[in-house]
Amino acid sequence: MTRAGALLITNIGELVTNDPAPLxxxxxxxIIRDAAVLIEGDRITWVGPAEIPGHDPGFAAAVQGDxxxxxxxxxxxxxxxxxxVDSHTHLVFxxxxxxxxxxxxxxxxxxxxxIRSTVAATRAASDDELRARLAGFVAELHAQGTTTxxxxxxxxxSVTDEERLVRLAREVTDEVTFLGAHVVPAxxxxxxxxxxxxxxxxxxxxxxxxxxxxxxVDAFCERGAFTPEQSRRVLEAGAAAGLGxxxxxxxxxxxxxVRLAVELGAASVDHCTYLSDADVAALAASDTIATLxxxxxxxxxxxxxxxxxxxDAGVTVSLASDCNPGSSFTSSMAFCIAVAVRDxxxxxxxxxxxxxxxxxxxxxxxxxxxLRPGARADLVLLDAPSHVHLAYRPGVPLVSGVWKGGAAVT
Ligand code: NIG
Ligand code: FE
Numbered sequence: 001m002t003r004a005g006a007l008l009i010t011n012i013g014e015l016v017t018n019d020p021a022p023l024x025x026x027x028x029x030x031i032i033r034d035a036a037v038l039i040e041g042d043r044i045t046w047v048g049p050a051e052i053p054g055h056d057p058g059f060a061a062a063v064q065g066d067x068x069x070x071x072x073x074x075x076x077x078x079x080x081x082x083x084x085v086d087s088h089t090h091l092v093f094x095x096x097x098x099x100x101x102x103x104x105x106x107x108x109x110x111x112x113x114x115i116r117s118t119v120a121a122t123r124a125a126s127d128d129e130l131r132a133r134l135a136g137f138v139a140e141l142h143a144q145g146t147t148t149x150x151x152x153x154x155x156x157x158s159v160t161d162e163e164r165l166v167r168l169a170r171e172v173t174d175e176v177t178f179l180g181a182h183v184v185p186a187x188x189x190x191x192x193x194x195x196x197x198x199x200x201x202x203x204x205x206x207x208x209x210x211x212x213x214x215x216x217v218d219a220f221c222e223r224g225a226f227t228p229e230q231s232r233r234v235l236e237a238g239a240a241a242g243l244g245x246x247x248x249x250x251x252x253x254x255x256x257x258v259r260l261a262v263e264l265g266a267a268s269v270d271h272c273t274y275l276s277d278a279d280v281a282a283l284a285a286s287d288t289i290a291t292l293x294x295x296x297x298x299x300x301x302x303x304x305x306x307x308x309x310x311x312d313a314g315v316t317v318s319l320a321s322d323c324n325p326g327s328s329f330t331s332s333m334a335f336c337i338a339v340a341v342r343d344x345x346x347x348x349x350x351x352x353x354x355x356x357x358x359x360x361x362x363x364x365x366x367x368x369x370x371l372r373p374g375a376r377a378d379l380v381l382l383d384a385p386s387h388v389h390l391a392y393r394p395g396v397p398l399v400s401g402v403w404k405g406g407a408a409v410t
Contacts, residue, residue: 006070006071008070082371088321094124115182147378147404151169158206175363176213183224218247250274257269267289275310318358334398348388348390348392349388377403379402
């Protein structure tokens with residue numbers, strides 16, 4: 001839904017634009033203090049200091065109390081940031097794995113094979129059950145300030161079930177990723193040559209059924225999932241079908257995921273927990289974004305990825321939730337920011353950039369992740385004076401207003 005009239009958000013104490021226009025402080029965050037934002041339709045049409053009236057006709061009208069004036073929201077000196085862009089989730093699934101989490105907290109290791117229990121629960125769920133669950137997650141995302149989100153399939157792993165998952169995901173987002181190569185399903189896993197036979201299915205009938213609903217193809221290139229050769233087959237077939245490439249790589253070990261992603265010009269390689277110096281150098285020399293997923297290491301007790309090492313090497317880093325029932329059942333980008341700052345070496349400014357503009361870069365989107373004229377009007381009003389509070393006040397619900405395409409969603 002887009003709004004009918006204009007909306008002016010004014011008296012913003014700190015506006016994070018992520019727009020590196022000159023004359024703005026805060027470095028990459030493009031911070032404007034005492035700011036206002038004008039929204040018309042689903043777009044931002046003006047951004048600037050609140051104390052300069054008459055800069056824009058809509059703005060002037062609001063100040064003068066003109067009946068055609070936009071609706072005015074007084075931010076009360078609080079901070080406004082771009083809506084979070086969560087570039088990595090797996091939100092269409094049945095069941096949960098709370099017991100597996102509890103067992104891990106009692107000392108068990110995380111293994112990719114746990115995915116198969118969610119596959120069984122997902123196959124057993126009806127479209128309407130999955131749709132209702134998904135609607136709940138979308139509401140949860142919006143309430144926490146996430147206005148753009150990617151959703152992967154990967155818990156169906158048959159032609160019909162994967163098609164169902166991308167179709168249902170497409171009902172709620174344009175950013176749909178076909179992840180038929182998530183893990184080899186049980187019915188193929190236990191036979192000789194089963195993994196390659198499953199890859200044949202993924203690159204054939206399954207891709208043909210899923211590509212029309214998808215923008216991206218992904219593969220889990222990892223011990224216990226797919227080899228670099230098998231992943232390459234899937235990603236190249238997806239690219240040939242017109243899909244953009246993303247990769248799950250280097251989560252449980254160095255593997256070959258990052259090198260493959262860079263070689264194929266992937267938009268993003270996600271996890272990046274175990275990286276060699278050569279992996280870091282390859283990422284720095286590429287356009288591939290390194291997407292870090294702090295919720296995974298929180299929930300699996302693996303070591304956190306070293307964001308500082310990547311940023312210092314010149315790699316563009318994004319943060320995402322990886323919301324899924326196995327390795328990271330959080331949909332909170334604020335939580336990811338807090339962990340990235342506390343345990344991964346990021347500054348609050350870097351983490352906020354990575355969860356907004358960084359997520360947009362990982363999805364190769366230029367219309368979201370920044371607040372500038374022409375951008376989508378996706379904004380979050382924080383119940384805090386600055387973006388730093390997102391890390392400084394972990395666990396506190398600081399999101400007090402959310403607009404998506406100019407319409408209030410909370
Ligand atoms: O991104 N790494 C692979 N896939 C998911 C985990 C899914 C699961 O455990 O169910 C992830 O962490
Ligand atoms: Fe994932």
